[in-house]
Amino acid sequence: MTEMLSYDFMQRAFIAGLFIAVLASVSGTFVVLRRYSLMSETLAHSALVGVAVGLVAGYNPLWIAVIAAIGAAWLIEYLRSAFSLYSDAILAIMLSGSLAIAVIIVSLGGAFNNSLFSYLFGSILSVTNEDVLTIMIFGSFSLVFLLLFSKELYFIAYDEEVAKTSGIKVRFLNFLLVTVVAIIIALSIRVVGSLLIGALMVIPTVAALQYRVGFRNTMLISLFFAVFSVIFGMSLSYYYSLPSGATIVLSIIIIFIISLIINKK
């Protein structure tokens, strides 16, 4: 462990990874309770469009990914309210559409190489100082929002209409929540990868729900699972040269299965 942390790149990966574990699990609690799980997958694919533009145009892919994911989140909310289409169908269309756009941009720009692979599956080797800084800045803003409004978001997740009738600004908070979730997903693709971030957001909460405890404890358990799986997964990634996203996600899935078995009635 000390040997692993003596490398600068691993220190950066751990700082970024732990920050993302906190962000993904805290926001994930609301994502799961509001039944937005598929939305996190869709936003991750939309973020990839930003990565593709960044890679081809030579800008920082993470920044452009944040912008692309926010744009996609707002578009989804608009489509949901403007057209009474099935909302999961909108998500499915956006998911494959974004992936198609990203692949075409990358192919046309001739950037279809290892760096795209690292954004798909996560890579601890590629986390730069700039990435850590970006994650810290946007991540802190997102975390402050989530903690400030956690009670309101919890109430909305429980019963949107009752929350509205008791004077909570439901529409505004929904809008901010999807924005923050979009930011967190875009930030996470460096470490976890866009194909796997949905899992880090959703599975720790679903695993925590198996313990059937109150809101605060569910959130804390989910946080613990996410942090543990990031540390464990990144260590596996380091020792066995595997993509970090895959090892993190497999770790959290194992935790989920264990939680399921020990809480079986």
Added chain:
Amino acid sequence: MKFKVPIFDVKNLHFTVRGQKILSDVSFEIYEGEYIAIIGPNGGGKTTLIRMLLGLTQPTSGDIKIFGKKLKEFKEWHKIGYVPQRATLVDESFPATVEDIVKMGRIAKRGIFAGASRQDKAMVEDAMIKMDILNLKDKMVGTLSGGQRQRVMIARALASAPKILILDEPNTGVDMLSQKRFYTLLAKLNKEENITILFITHDIGVIADDIGRLFTINQKATICNDPKKMLSCEEVSDLYGIDAHALHNHKHEH
């Protein structure tokens, strides 16, 4: 009492969906301290009416004033406690203890940066005591019976110190014994705390004797100011001919 500003002042409310009239020219006032039951057939517009009072559905035309203010300008929503129809049918896996739910009643009242104050905590506890669920406070809501859940939902509404409680068919999924207890609790809140009660009920047979007025909603509203003479209210007996007699017999049994 009538010189006071009414809690709800509803004038000429109309609601039409895809050419189909749901509510037509509904007007009434509700004053502080009243105990009102709304009855009417399925699809008659009861729930739509309540949703309009709460600002969840926009009327096609007509005016609603709450505490003398136009609905759009009304901000003190904590004065109105709402218990929706599906309240007792909670998702069993939702991570909420009884206390988590009752605390929700205090959220909108306090500012963003404020934590739970001593008053918040006292109000939450007080609401749980009134609904006799303090002993259940650490229990998960999903594990409770229908009757217990119903009391949790009312405690949540009470925690914001409302002037009026609006309940939409609160007895869905609740056994008879709990229903009786529920009506006793409502009457107590009305008499002892002066909380105005407005509730929809599907089943005229269980309406308690404490009701002050009875609204029959079937596209139009018919207001019966003396429920004791309910059987002579034409609209009621038209709608509920058989049930009204059942109610009559029911009352004689006790």
